[in-house]
Structure formats: C-alpha cells, structure tokens
Amino acid sequence: MHNIRNIVVLTGAGVSVESGIATFRGPGGLWEGHRVEDVCTPEALRADPELVHRFYDLRRAALKQVAPNAAHFALAALDRAWKDELLIVTQNVDDLHERAGTQRLLHMHGALQSALCAECGIRTAHDGPLPPATLCTTCGAPALRPGIVFFGEMPYSMDRIGDAIGSCDLFVSIGTSGAVYPAAGFVEWANDCGAATLELNLERSGGSDQFDASRLGLASELVPAWVAEVLAQQ
Ligand code: OAD
Numbered sequence: 001m002h003n004i005r006n007i008v009v010l011t012g013a014g015v016s017v018e019s020g021i022a023t024f025r026g027p028g029g030l031w032e033g034h035r036v037e038d039v040c041t042p043e044a045l046r047a048d049p050e051l052v053h054r055f056y057d058l059r060r061a062a063l064k065q066v067a068p069n070a071a072h073f074a075l076a077a078l079d080r081a082w083k084d085e086l087l088i089v090t091q092n093v094d095d096l097h098e099r100a101g102t103q104r105l106l107h108m109h110g111a112l113q114s115a116l117c118a119e120c121g122i123r124t125a126h127d128g129p130l131p132p133a134t135l136c137t138t139c140g141a142p143a144l145r146p147g148i149v150f151f152g153e154m155p156y157s158m159d160r161i162g163d164a165i166g167s168c169d170l171f172v173s174i175g176t177s178g179a180v181y182p183a184a185g186f187v188e189w190a191n192d193c194g195a196a197t198l199e200l201n202l203e204r205s206g207g208s209d210q211f212d213a214s215r216l217g218l219a220s221e222l223v224p225a226w227v228a229e230v231l232a233q234q
C-alpha cells in the first residue's frame with residue numbers, strides 16, 4: 001500500500017454490529033423483525049404511516065443505548081490524521097461515526113436523527129418521537145417523515161460521492177453485504193477509475209470478487225489494524 005493520497009471509505013451495518021445495532025439482513029432477512037419492504041419504502045409509508053414512524057422512533061430511541069466501537073474510533077482517528085483527501089460515506093442511519101468524532105462524513109441513506117418534509121423537501125435535525133403529520137417547521141405542512149432514504153429513492157450526495165471516487169487512489173468497503181445499489185456499485189466505479197480496492201468484512205460478500213483484496217474478520221479488529229497500516233505510510 002504505497003503512494004496513496006485520496007481515500008474513500010464506504011461503511012455499512014457491519015461497522016455498527018459490535019456497538020449492538022442489528023444488521024439489515026439479519027436472521028431470515030429481517031430488519032429488527034420486519035421485512036425491509038414493510039418499513040423502508042414509500043409504499044409502506046403511505047399504507048401504514050403509524051407503523052413506519054413507530055419503527056424509526058424505536059430505532060432513534062435505541063441510539064441512546066449504544067456507543068461507537070473501535071472501528072468507528074479508528075476511522076475518526078484516520079479522519080483527524082489524514083492530510084490528503086478522505087471521504088467516509090456511510091449507508092448507516094445511526095450517528096456512531098459522528099459520535100466517534102468523524103467529520104469528513106456523508107450519510108448517503110439519511111439519518112435517524114433527521115426529518116424530511118414530504119411537501120417542501122427540506123431536511124432538518126430531529127430527535128425524539130416523530131408522529132405522522134408532524135408540522136414542518138419550514139413550510140408548516142403536516143408532512144414530516146423520517147429522514148431516511150427509502151428503497152426506490154435517490155441516495156443523498158451522489159455527485160460528491162462520484163467525484164470523490166473518481167479521484168481516489170484507494171476505495172475501502174467496510175461491513176456491507178454489497179446487496180443494495182448504488183452503493184454496491186462503488187467498487188466497480190473505483191476499479192474503473194484505477195483505484196486500489198479493499199474490502200473489510202466478517203465474511204465474503206456479494207461483491208468480494210470485485211475487490212483487489214478482502215480481509216475477513218471483525219470490524220473492531222480489522223479497521224484499527226488497517227488504519228494503523230495506512231497512517232504508517234502517509
Ligand atoms: P447488511 O445487513 O446487508 O450487511 C451487513 C454486512 O456486515 C454483512 O456482510 C455481514 O457479514 C457484515 N458484518 C456483520 N457483523 C460484522 C462485524 N462485526 N464486522 C464486520 N462485518 C460485519 O447491511 P448493509 O450492507 O449496510 O438501506 O445494507 C445496505 C443497505 O440496505 C442499508 O443501508 C439499508 C438496507 O436496506 C437503507 O436503509 C436505504
């Protein structure tokens with residue numbers, strides 16, 4: 001690993017598992033006991049807003065019971081120390097990267113502690129329960145919904161992510177199954193742009209074959225070891 005200047009890191013649910021947050025594709029493919037289609041689509045929100053809002057209220061409240069783990073802290077240390085370009089893109093909707101201190105961070109799938117107005121499209125910080133028909137503080141419409149990107153919706157900041165991948169020397173994917181696009185396609189973009197690609201995951205994922213190298217194990221062990229390695233060559 002030499003001559004690396006610009007780095008893009010993609011994280012997924014696996015980075016937060018050791019903090020006590022369940023992965024999306026848990027036993028039986030369920031997310032906290034629900035089919036993803038029943039809680040993470042615009043159709044589900046229209047069909048049963050009470051259920052969908054309550055689901056995210058519980059996830060938001062659960063954040064108070066968890067703390068960042070060694071993987072989040074290692075990435076925050078990388079962010080503090082890395083002098084060239086670095087972008088950490090997370091698919092996670094928890095706030096553990098920022099609580100560990102990471103600043104160069106994008107939440108491409110939104111964040112639990114945010115609300116999106118279905119009427120005016122403004123996103124605002126939000127903590128505590130968010131009942132259906134809560135009034136938007138910007139436009140006044142009774143239209144606030146969880147600030148989460150549902151299936152079929154466009155993830156946030158795709159232009160910035162595309163630019164960062166286009167100019168990175170190293171793309172690292174951590175704790176993601178590679179099942180959901182467009183994030184699952186980032187490794188291919190990075191390969192096409194000539195970057196080195198590395199996967200850190202508990203097990204081989206759907207995209208493993210596309211990486212130059214895959215290291216298998218716990219994020220809390222693999223990530224600090226990789227960060228130490230990359231900082232040593234800076
Ligand atoms: P998944 O639940 O699909 O995959 C989690 C990955 O983490 C799996 O490959 C596990 O093997 C790995 N893993 C589990 N424990 C680990 C550990 N301790 N250390 C390292 N790896 C570990 O989650 P994502 O790939 O993040 O979308 O899911 C992608 C998207 O699908 C989510 O962002 C969400 C979901 O539907 C939206 O909310 C829009």
